[in-house]
Amino acid sequence: MGTDLAGEITLSVVIPMYNEEAVISGLVARLRPVLDGLHTEYEVVAVDDGSRDATVALLTAQADEWPQLRIVRLRRNSGHQAALTAGLHRARGRWVVSLDADLQDPPEAIAEMLRLAQAGADVVYGVRADRSTDTVFKRQTARAYYRLMRRIVGAELPAQAGDFRLVSRDVVETLRQLPERTPVYRLLVPALGFPSAEVRYVREARLAGETKYPLPRMIALAWDSVANFTAAPLRLATWLGLGSFLACLALIAFGIVGHLRGVTIPGWTSLFVAVLLFGGVQLVCLGLLGEYVGRIYATVQNRPTFHVGSDTAEDQPATPELSNTADRPAAPEPEANAGRPVAAVRG
Template sequence: MKTISIVVPVYNEEANLEHFTQAIYDVMAKMSYEYELIFVDDGSRDGSRAILQKLQDKYDWVKPLLLSRNCGHQIAITCGMDHATGDAVITMDGDMQHPPALIPTLLDLWEKGYDVVQTIREATEGVSWFKKTTSKYYYRFLNAMSETEVYPGGSDFRLLDRQACDALCQYREHDRFIRGMVGTLGFSQAQVSFTAPERFAGTSKFSVKKMSKLAMDGILGYSVVPLRIAFYLGSLCALFSLLLFAHVIVEYLLGNVLPGWTTIMVCVALFSGVQLMLMGVMGEYVGRIFKEVKNRPLYMVMEKRGDYTHGKARKVEKVELGE
């Protein structure tokens, strides 16, 4: 019998965990699969860990992993995939905005031969106009700059075949944008559209700061275009400065030189701003290189709860297509 691993990152979700677990049970109990539900607690500060212990005592297919600190949503998903041993791995959030009722559809497409089944969020109930608009144009901007296509509305609710999951687990960069990483795998992929309902309880843990970081990871992690833009912008500014210099020489020869304090200040401010911007872009890339060369672990698992005899972390080895 095939086994399905469901990976769910958790951060201060005490109000959602029991309801979500029951929803998973209601769906999976009707299907002919063995399954495990891997909750990765990402350093929660509420009662999430106590609830996970209660769920693990009640259901042997619930397997909590407790990280030593908050590492971020994308790292928590990675940890869960590293430990999952199912023939297929489904990643999703536990706030019910990724509907468990959609799981049979993902599995059906997987059984038809697709290695990756990606869900596409067409709309989200209760989301502000600002978030919808920024998300829409962010994906357009990202795809215009990157060689890897990321589907607009793509979410972290997806199914990965065992081979695709093992391949993705070989990606060990620290600043992770899994939606883009999946697009680089090259496996056969299907898409499923859905409308995300409102959260069952609580509020979103994705602050503007976290969303901005994820957006930056998507842009800088899969494109060198910002560096090229910096070069082109610097070239244009250099050309502009030469034209300005030529203008000053002509005015000097014509005897029309007047005190130009305002012009000087405007030019200094303009070029200083451009230089700082270009240094900032390069600094972002250098900072990411600095993180990678230290080669520190992506995460630390403080405690594994449940039976991991058949669900222990696998050594991630190189996967060749066709194995």
């Protein structure tokens, strides 16, 4: 089905990509029939996150045969969340779906997501009901991550919901107004409190290629999640300082009692241990404080988290934009709610 991308668009599908040449043909072969079957105006926003392989060339070849496919290129590798931000900011649909290119999250669920959105949900989460295709380590670390995040963000965070979701235009515009420099959307979107629903699915094995979330990136995501949503590490520094103070008092009392009793205390050993103990605690506290000061410094600098090099939907090269201040076309008027009531809507 053909459509004029300059006209009104109902659905945008944002797909961050980094060195995904092995999955592009399979992704298009599976995604396009799903979207064509919706019988609605749509676009696919493929965000190339500075790939070094043939990802862009393959996308360009596919765009020749698929007019709804847009290619947004970032000038350098900025990370998955930054690429997702670039796609969300440039998507023009009334509803926007974020989808990874590896097909672990099934595109067939988009139809049900759109139905729930048209029935009144501003956010529809894709929830992984079965992760048996993941390794045991991946499942256990994911379970621990979501347990921790639910304690931080609240019970409104769906367990096992990643970045496969649908959001309305109202949610997109709200996200754009937030000053987040390193957004973690799987936590940020639930924290907004928009009415939501869930679509459960079985997580599949990666189509091809290698995962773009190895252990170091998983750790970085966990830290960003904690640092963006809670000051608990700073409180930990406070408790460590208090504990050190109490330990110091205890050592002073011990020294005084020993002196009054005439007990000889080896001075070098106690001094050495005390210096190591208190010095270590101070370094930990300074490190935690430094992490937050660094985030404040980065925010004050207000440097862009991504630069768009080109967009095939525009006649001229795109100008660099900030992730929280980008200009965009006016959003279309919300469509009246239609369809039957949503059984799984929250909020």
